[in-house]
Amino acid sequence: MPQTPVTVVAELVAKVGKEDEVRKILLGLVGPTRKEEGCIQYDPHELADKPGHFIFYENWVSKAALDTHLKTPHIASAFAKIPELFEGAPRILICKRIG
Numbered sequence: 001m002p003q004t005p006v007t008v009v010a011e012l013v014a015k016v017g018k019e020d021e022v023r024k025i026l027l028g029l030v031g032p033t034r035k036e037e038g039c040i041q042y043d044p045h046e047l048a049d050k051p052g053h054f055i056f057y058e059n060w061v062s063k064a065a066l067d068t069h070l071k072t073p074h075i076a077s078a079f080a081k082i083p084e085l086f087e088g089a090p091r092i093l094i095c096k097r098i099g
Contacts, residue, residue: 003062004096005040010056011091018085019052025078025085026054032074038065066094 014022026044033042040059047053060066069075082089 003064006060006063006066007095007097008056008058008060008066009093009095010058011093012054012056013087014052014054015085015087016052022052022054022085025081026056029074029078032072033069036065036069036072038062038068063094 012022012026023046030042030044033039038061040061041057043057045055045057047055058066060069
């Protein structure tokens with residue numbers, strides 16, 4: 001059975017005054033994640049008109065590859081800092097391509 005690719009859009013908002021610290025943490029995820037087996041694309045963005053409001057656009061070869069990514073030490077470390085640095089929980093949308 002062929003693998004079905006998945007796209008993820010993740011939205012994270014830094015607490016006021018924590019924007020630089022969050023930016024550094026998020027940028028630190030890029031290198032290790034792009035080296036993961038199954039990662040096709042992992043691109044962080046920051047809203048041009050809202051500093052501290054971050055969006056990740058990701059593509060994975062399968063849901064299994066994404067699940068493995070979410071269990072990596074670098075992601076676990078970042079997620080552990082959510083209460084301290086982020087406004088609420090990240091919004092993570094897992095999508096399948098329809099066209």
